[in-house]
Amino acid sequence: EAASLARSGGAGGLAQWVLVELQGEVAPRQSGGLAGSLLGDLHYTREGVPVLIVGHHILYGKLVRLEKPFAVLVKRAAGEPGPAGPHACYAVTALIKTKLLFKTRPKPIITNVPKKV
Amino acid sequence: GAMRSRGEVDATLQTAKLNPAELLPVVHCLSFGPQAGAGECCLLQLEPGLCAELEAGRSLVIRGEKDEQAVLCSKDKTYDMKIADTSNMLLFIPGCKTPEQLNADQASCDIIHSQIAGFGNNYWELRRCRPKLKKLRKLLMEDPYEGPDNQKDQTSTFSKYTTEDLLNLIQASEEEILHQLQVIDACKIEGYWRILEFDYEMKLLNHVTQLIDSESWSLTKVPLRACLEELGSLEPTEMIEHILLSYGRKHIDDAGEIYFEMHEDKICRAIAHMLLQNAVKFNLLEFQEVWQQSVPEGMTTRLDQLKGLALVDRSSRPETIFLLKVEDLPEDNQERFNSLFSIREKWTEVDITPYIQDLCAEKQTVGALLTKYARSSMQNGVKVYNSRRPIS
Numbered sequence: 001e002a003a004s005l006a007r008s009g010g011a012g013g014l015a016q017w018v019l020v021e022l023q024g025e026v027a028p029r030q031s032g033g034l035a036g037s038l039l040g041d042l043h044y045t046r047e048g049v050p051v052l053i054v055g056h057h058i059l060y061g062k063l064v065r066l067e068k069p070f071a072v073l074v075k076r077a078a079g080e081p082g083p084a085g086p087h088a089c090y091a092v093t094a095l096i097k098t099k100l101l102f103k104t105r106p107k108p109i110i111t112n113v114p115k116k117v
Numbered sequence: 118g119a120m121r122s123r124g125e126v127d128a129t130l131q132t133a134k135l136n137p138a139e140l141l142p143v144v145h146c147l148s149f150g151p152q153a154g155a156g157e158c159c160l161l162q163l164e165p166g167l168c169a170e171l172e173a174g175r176s177l178v179i180r181g182e183k184d185e186q187a188v189l190c191s192k193d194k195t196y197d198m199k200i201a202d203t204s205n206m207l208l209f210i211p212g213c214k215t216p217e218q219l220n221a222d223q224a225s226c227d228i229i230h231s232q233i234a235g236f237g238n239n240y241w242e243l244r245r246c247r248p249k250l251k252k253l254r255k256l257l258m259e260d261p262y263e264g265p266d267n268q269k270d271q272t273s274t275f276s277k278y279t280t281e282d283l284l285n286l287i288q289a290s291e292e293e294i295l296h297q298l299q300v301i302d303a304c305k306i307e308g309y310w311r312i313l314e315f316d317y318e319m320k321l322l323n324h325v326t327q328l329i330d331s332e333s334w335s336l337t338k339v340p341l342r343a344c345l346e347e348l349g350s351l352e353p354t355e356m357i358e359h360i361l362l363s364y365g366r367k368h369i370d371d372a373g374e375i376y377f378e379m380h381e382d383k384i385c386r387a388i389a390h391m392l393l394q395n396a397v398k399f400n401l402l403e404f405q406e407v408w409q410q411s412v413p414e415g416m417t418t419r420l421d422q423l424k425g426l427a428l429v430d431r432s433s434r435p436e437t438i439f440l441l442k443v444e445d446l447p448e449d450n451q452e453r454f455n456s457l458f459s460i461r462e463k464w465t466e467v468d469i470t471p472y473i474q475d476l477c478a479e480k481q482t483v484g485a486l487l488t489k490y491a492r493s494s495m496q497n498g499v500k501v502y503n504s505r506r507p508i509s
Binding site for chain 1: 121126129130133135139140141143144145146147148149150151152153154157158159160161162163164165167168171172177179203204205206207208209210211212213214215216217219231233234235240241
């Protein structure tokens with residue numbers, strides 16, 4: 001059986017997404033899973049350095065132009081629950097040519113002042 | 118929950134002791150989208166050229182039955198797929214802008230809410246591979262075409278394959294499949310790709326070579342029209358034309374007439390095949406004599422016409438020759454070498470090359486393959502190759 005990776009972009013072409021690469025794992029702060037929960041704020045310095053504030057940490061990163069871009073594949077419901085893996089039906093939803101790589105150890109934010117809400 | 122406000126963002130900046138003046142005015146507030154954890158999205162790392170193909174609107178296809186390792190095919194290339202793990206977490210974010218894009222954008226907003234579409238710690242990696250074409254011949258050999266008089270053909274279409282069928286079953290790109298169909302001299306009969314049954318193919322070839330002989334045509338100028346006229350009562354015209362295309366090169370002369378330049382090597386080879394299939398092995402000298410007598414007038418037989426088809430045993434007394442077709446051997450590299458070494462313990466490079474040439478990857482040489490899968494030694498002053506491991 002063949003699974004076709006058809007472009008699902010509209011007339012304007014494939015969307016361009018961005019990859020964010022972080023060390024370690026991402027775990028939800030509250031129970032109930034990740035969906036809908038905040039990760040953090042992404043800033044850029046005026047020199048273009050990405051800065052990510054996650055929880056009580058500041059991460060400094062680097063913008064990397066990917067030598068080998070990624071295609072983002074989205075599984076299309078084939079009608080029946082099939083096994084995961086390459087035999088299901090996929091559509092190419094976007095391309096990723098850029099990644100924000102956060103490799104530096106996070107700097108903790110020291111809060112001895114209550115945050116303004 | 119409610120979306121973050123610019124005020125909240127600024128408060129966080131203040132707590133973090135970051136100077137807003139040193140930052141671009143736009144912030145991305147990243148949150149996990151509703152489907153982020155569902156695993157519906159995955160990443161495929163693209164080899165050079167594939168990105169451009171996708172952007173040009175072309176599709177990629179994943180092919181493979183449940184018992185096969187999946188491959189990815191573009192219009193003309195085939196790639197093995199493998200999962201690569203990374204120790205880092207990869208998040209994929211639509212609508213996330215780079216500093217370049219932000220600076221170019223005249224929009225006045227100062228906050229972008231981006232939803233993470235998915236995340237993971239692995240991605241599909243591609244590696245260009247040889248198209249898996251052995252199955253193509255296997256499928257077409259299920260029901261070889263034996264000629265129009267054969268009753269079998271009128272009944273089932275069970276093991277007959279259209280181009281579409283082959284695209285679904287063969288792990289190769291469309292261009293690689295179509296090219297291979299040409300290489301194996303397949304033809305389309307009533308919309309199905311067929312291989313000719315060998316005896317029928319030889320019968321057709323024989324009609325043509327006998328006609329060439331009786332008309333005293335030059336082997337380099339065999340006229341299509343005359344062939345169809347003379348032989349059309351014996352065989353379907355499409356089959357006559359097919360055999361001419363298989364064993365000759367098509368030309369058009371100044372008067373617009375089609376003629377064929379016959380492939381001497383290919384004809385001699387086919388006749389050798391016909392002779393050799395009748396026994397396990399032959400006395401080499403006797404075979405060479407019969408072979409030369411069997412080919413059309415004006416053609417010269419040479420043993421090098423039989424590369425990949427037959428093997429000469431120069432160690433036996435008398436010397437012998439036997440049929441050994443490369444297309445009957447396994448497709449996998451290690452299995453191919455195991456098979457060859459079980460047929461003969463030690464091989465010279467000259468003898469083994471025709472039986473491993475097709476295994477070479479894009480820029481790989483036969484020498485590289487031998488280094489990897491065989492061990493060399495000297496025998497009577499000649500370099501020979503044997504198996505790296507004991508063969509049972």
